[in-house]
Amino acid sequence: MEKKLKVGVLGATGMVGQNYLRLLANHPWFEVVYLAASPNSAGKKYKDAVAGRWHMKGDIPEQFKNLVVQDAGIVSKAIGKCQLMFSAVEMDKKSILALELEYAAKGFAVVSNNSAHRSTDDVPVMVPEINPEHLDIILDQRKKYGWRKGLLAVKPNCSIQSYMIPLFALMKAGYVIDKMIVTTLQALSGAGYPGPAAIDLVDNVLPYISGEEEKSEVEPAKIFGKVRNGKIVPDNTIKISAHCNRVAVTDGHIACCSIHFKGKKPKEEEIIKIWRGFEGLPQKLKLPSAPVPVMIYRDEIDRPQPQKDRDAGNGQAITVGRLRKCNVFDYRFVGLHHNTVRGAAGGSILTAELLVTKGYLK
Ligand SMILES: NC(=O)c1ccc[n+]([C@@H]2O[C@H](COP(=O)([O-])OP(=O)(O)OC[C@H]3O[C@@H](n4cnc5c(N)ncnc54)[C@H](OP(=O)(O)O)[C@@H]3O)[C@@H](O)[C@H]2O)c1
Structure with a gap:
């Protein structure tokens, strides 16, 4: 890939969010430019937002330490910053259902770890080695909701x-x-x-x-x-x-x-x-x-x-x-x-890579 695709992480301060940053720090296709979490973390530098609760083995990757965390609930903040949004927020299911749809409607490709949309019948639940063809339902999503670039895919429960x-x-x-x-x-x-x-x-x-x-x-x-x-x-x-x-x-x-x-x-x-x-x-x-x-x-x-x-x-x-x-x-x-790699952040990153190769993320 000539130019890296700009990506964001919702829930970047959590257990799964931290794994995203660890796994994406040197990713050949993706560059993390946008971090968001709850209003408690919003406005803080990432290193301050996770002070005392960074659980990864290595240190916080240098490029993320001073990024200012945004409020994941304010979709407009992310517009124009990135195209792909990994979602790992922990909120009540109803709020997540609405929030992820809002990001997709605003043109983001949303790949989520949450269970909220797993039973939505036009949202694929991805294990990329098993059901890569399920991503084709994105064409139906776009038609149904009138999304031009947005899409929504999720990964399954981390136990399976x-x-x-x-x-x-x-x-x-x-x-x-x-x-x-x-x-x-x-x-x-x-x-x-x-x-x-x-x-x-x-x-x-x-x-x-x-x-x-x-x-x-x-x-x-x-x-x-x-x-x-x-x-x-x-x-x-x-x-x-x-x-x-x-x-x-x-x-x-x-x-x-x-x-x-x-x-x-x-x-x-x-x-x-x-x-x-x-x-x-x-x-x-x-x-x-x-x-x-x-x-x-x-x-x-x-x-x-x-x-x-x-x-x-x-x-x-x-x-x-x-x-x-x-x-x-x-x-x-x-x-x-x-569970937090293949069962969460890593499984979603693999799905996003498949989305790129299938032409859904340009
Ligand atoms: N852990 C796993 O192995 C695993 C596996 C598969 C799926 N999942 C799913 O992935 C999601 C994240 O799990 P986790 O284990 O990383 O949880 P976590 O450690 O509790 O982290 C939750 C994240 O959500 C943010 N958040 C909480 N309330 C919010 C709000 N009102 N608005 C916006 N952001 C909010 C938190 O921000 P603050 O730090 O600012 O509070 C934090 O970044 C969950 O839906 C979970 O079910 C987890």
Whole structure:
């Protein structure tokens, strides 16, 4: 790309927002020029707005330290500054629904981490290796709302990436999966900052995350669905039962899965071969943030582990292991991904790269 595309981050001071800045600091296509957050941070230099709550390993990238944070609620402030807006604000759902539509109506390409628009039937829920063709619904969005340049795409809940890509690879190889039971062990960063109180977490597991099990059961159907007549029609072939738990791990969500095949069942070695050989459109297009390989199968009996595997592929790869027979369904396995990278900022950046290559962002 000759000239970098100017981008903004809404919710730049939060857990996901900070990951955006870390991942975009040296991005070959995108240049972050606009930062926004709540009215509490608005008017402050970024380094002052995040003082005492910068959670990334390295320091705040130099180019962002003195940028003045704007109020994400005032759309007019961003006009003319950037074309692409990553949204990672934490507000009530109704406000986010309206705010993201307003940014899109004002000509911004909005790629969001929030769940507000995931059930809007003309908004694609993107896992770029699985459903790149869902971006074609942007033409319908533009027609319906009269947007010339605006668009709206979202990424799914951060708990599902570690099994969606393994499932999709098997489906693409011709197998039909009709049942899955999944138990997730989800990291603290998934709850934003400061997250649950320490006294609830030390020496403990929280067996409830509000709304998470419903999202884990419903969102896959839309991602596996088809675009028809301006809507994404869900594919409900897989029935999912989810148990979601919060555990005292900083980053990296684990999913322990049992799957059942309808009809033909693959052998264990074949499943591993399919997973190791899988690549999606982002890998074929060599997008800057596409991990190669996208799926890593570990042979060790005690992997994947958050500490050891979450940063694989710069936090964008899925690590899978412990494939074995299941006494109730057909097979069991464990998947892991970095929740604030592949499950949040990184997944959205990959979607934005796909938007560029598909010509929706010029
Ligand atoms: N953490 C994850 O792993 C993860 C994964 C996937 C999706 N998500 C989603 O991504 C979004 C951000 O999550 P997070 O974990 O980064 O949350 P967070 O750490 O709590 O950060 C929230 C951000 O929203 C801003 N904000 C709060 N109220 C606002 C308002 N009224 N107007 C404008 N901005 C406001 C905050 O600004 P101030 O700093 O000024 O308060 C901050 O920048 C959420 O919708 C979440 O569900 C999170």
